[in-house]
Amino acid sequence: MTQIKYIRKLFHEEGKNVSQISKETGHDRKTVKYYLEKEDWNKEVPTASPVAQFPKLDPFKKHIDSWLLEDKKAKRKQRHTSQRVYDRLKDKYKENFNCSYRTVAGYVAQKKKEIFGKQAGYLPLEHIPGEAQVDFGDAEFYEKGKIYSGKYLNLSFPYSNKGYCQLFKGENQECLFEGLISIFTHIGGVPQRIWFDNASTMVTKVLKNGERNLTNDFMRFMEHYRFEAAFCNVDSGHEKGNVEGKVGYHRRNMLVPVPRFNCLAEFNKELLQKCENDAFREHYRKEGTIAQLHTEDREALLELPTVALDVSKYITVNTNGYGRFYLNNNLHEYSVSPKYANSKVLIRLTANEVIPMDESHRAVVRHERFYGNHKEQSMKWLPYLTQLSRFPGALKYTGIYQMLPESINNYLARCNKSDKGKVLQVIARLTEKSGFDSAVETVAGALQYEVTDTDSLLSLHNRIHGNVIELEPIRVTGSIPELTPSTPNLAAYDAGLKRQVINNAD
Structure with missing residues (x-):
C-alpha cells in the first residue's frame, strides 16, 4: 500500500505521467496505470484453508x-x-x-x-490441566521483630484455580527460581507450560515478531525442568488473569494480618500447607472442589528432574583492607576474613544469603542478604577473632582493633600480654557457640566483676546464656556449726545439717 500511495501521489499531486512514474518507481506501465485507475479498494475476503481430516485414520x-x-x-x-x-x-x-x-x-x-504449538499474544478461554501462571505481589512482614517490604511469588493453575505462594525479601532471579523450585518440589512435578510477564530476570528483549530473547540463566532453568515458557504481550499482565486474581487473594487470606515470625524458611513451609488447606472450597464456576479439579493438574505434570539445579548467582568482588566488600551500589557491606583483605573473592548469592567462598568453593562465612536502598552492614567476627588470637601482639596495629566493640577493647587492655591470645580464643569459641553479641555481653559482664581469666569468662557465659537453673540459697540457723580453716569438722557439720532438716520437717 505504501508503493501504491506513492504512485498515486506522483500522478495526482505532482502531475507526472505514466511513463515518468514507471521510470521513477521501477514498476511496469500497466501496473502504474492499473493503480491509477483503480476505484474499488475493498479487501478481498480470504478463504479459510480447510483443516485436513484424514478420515482413513x-x-x-x-x-x-x-x-x-x-x-x-x-x-x-x-x-x-x-x-x-x-x-x-x-x-x-x-x-x-x-x-x-x-x-x-x-x-x-x-x-x-x-x-x-506456541500460542502468542493471547490465552485460551479454557485452560488445559497442567498449565500454570506466575506473578509477584508486594507484602510487608516481620522477621525477628524487623519489618521488611517484601515480595511474594504466586503460581496458579487456571484449570483448577489452585494457587501457591512463597514469601521473599526481594524480587530477583534467585527469588524467582528458588520459589518455583520450592513449589515444584512440594507438588511433586512441573507444569507443562508456564505463563510469565516480560521481567528482566527472564527476557532481555521483546522482538517485533512477538519472540523473546531470553536470559541464559532462564533458558538453562527451562531446559532443566523441561517446561515451556509463554509470555504475555508487553503491558498486558491481564492476559494471565488467573494469577493476577491469585495475587490479591493470597495477600488477603495468607498475609493478613501482617505476618510475624522468626524464620522465613519455616514460614514458607507453612504457606504451602495453607495453600493446600485452602483448596477444599468449591470452585467458583466448575462442579467440585478446587482440590478435586487439581488432581487433573497433578496428573498432567512433568516429572521432577533427578539432579538438583544450583540456581545461585556467582560473582567476583574486590575486598578492602579490612577484608570486606560491598554490593548494591555500595549500600550493603559484608565481611569475609582478614585473610582475604585486598583480594578477589568469589561470592555465592542466593535469595536469602550472601556467601563468600574460599579457593575450594567452601563457605568462609554466611550473611543474611540485604534488600532495599539504604545502608546496612553485616559483620561476621569469628574469622577475625580467630586470626587475632594467633597474633595478639599485632592487635593494636591493625584496623580490626578499631572495629572491635569498646567492651572487648577495654577487657583486652586489662589482660596481660601473654593472656590476650587465650582470651581472644575464648571469645572466638563463645562467638561460634552463641553468636558475637552473646560473647560481647559476656565480656561486658566480666568487666563489671573485674575478672580477666578465661575460666571466669566461660563460667559467666554459661550462667548468662546457658540453661542453668538458679536455686534459692539454703537458709541456715545458729544450730549449724561454723567451719574454721584450722579445725574443720565435717562430721559435726553433717550432723548439724541433719538435725536442721528434721526440725524443718516437724
Whole structure:
C-alpha cells in the first residue's frame, strides 16, 4: 500500500505521467496505470484453508493422540516421530492397518502443532490441566521483630484455580527460581507450560515478531525442568488473569494480618500447607472442589528432574583492607576474613544469603542478604577473632582493633600480654557457640566483676546464656556449726545439717 500511495501521489499531486512514474518507481506501465485507475479498494475476503481430516485414520486417532499427549512429559529427543508412530500402528494393528506413511505423517504434523504449538499474544478461554501462571505481589512482614517490604511469588493453575505462594525479601532471579523450585518440589512435578510477564530476570528483549530473547540463566532453568515458557504481550499482565486474581487473594487470606515470625524458611513451609488447606472450597464456576479439579493438574505434570539445579548467582568482588566488600551500589557491606583483605573473592548469592567462598568453593562465612536502598552492614567476627588470637601482639596495629566493640577493647587492655591470645580464643569459641553479641555481653559482664581469666569468662557465659537453673540459697540457723580453716569438722557439720532438716520437717 505504501508503493501504491506513492504512485498515486506522483500522478495526482505532482502531475507526472505514466511513463515518468514507471521510470521513477521501477514498476511496469500497466501496473502504474492499473493503480491509477483503480476505484474499488475493498479487501478481498480470504478463504479459510480447510483443516485436513484424514478420515482413513479415524479408527487409530485415539491411540495416536494419547501417544503424542504423553510426549509432553518426555524430553524433546524422546518424543514420537511420524515414522515411530507409523511403525507402532503397524505393529499394533498388523494387517488391519492399511494407511500410508504420508497419511500418518500429515496427521501427526497437524496434531503436534495443536499440542506443542506456541500460542502468542493471547490465552485460551479454557485452560488445559497442567498449565500454570506466575506473578509477584508486594507484602510487608516481620522477621525477628524487623519489618521488611517484601515480595511474594504466586503460581496458579487456571484449570483448577489452585494457587501457591512463597514469601521473599526481594524480587530477583534467585527469588524467582528458588520459589518455583520450592513449589515444584512440594507438588511433586512441573507444569507443562508456564505463563510469565516480560521481567528482566527472564527476557532481555521483546522482538517485533512477538519472540523473546531470553536470559541464559532462564533458558538453562527451562531446559532443566523441561517446561515451556509463554509470555504475555508487553503491558498486558491481564492476559494471565488467573494469577493476577491469585495475587490479591493470597495477600488477603495468607498475609493478613501482617505476618510475624522468626524464620522465613519455616514460614514458607507453612504457606504451602495453607495453600493446600485452602483448596477444599468449591470452585467458583466448575462442579467440585478446587482440590478435586487439581488432581487433573497433578496428573498432567512433568516429572521432577533427578539432579538438583544450583540456581545461585556467582560473582567476583574486590575486598578492602579490612577484608570486606560491598554490593548494591555500595549500600550493603559484608565481611569475609582478614585473610582475604585486598583480594578477589568469589561470592555465592542466593535469595536469602550472601556467601563468600574460599579457593575450594567452601563457605568462609554466611550473611543474611540485604534488600532495599539504604545502608546496612553485616559483620561476621569469628574469622577475625580467630586470626587475632594467633597474633595478639599485632592487635593494636591493625584496623580490626578499631572495629572491635569498646567492651572487648577495654577487657583486652586489662589482660596481660601473654593472656590476650587465650582470651581472644575464648571469645572466638563463645562467638561460634552463641553468636558475637552473646560473647560481647559476656565480656561486658566480666568487666563489671573485674575478672580477666578465661575460666571466669566461660563460667559467666554459661550462667548468662546457658540453661542453668538458679536455686534459692539454703537458709541456715545458729544450730549449724561454723567451719574454721584450722579445725574443720565435717562430721559435726553433717550432723548439724541433719538435725536442721528434721526440725524443718516437724
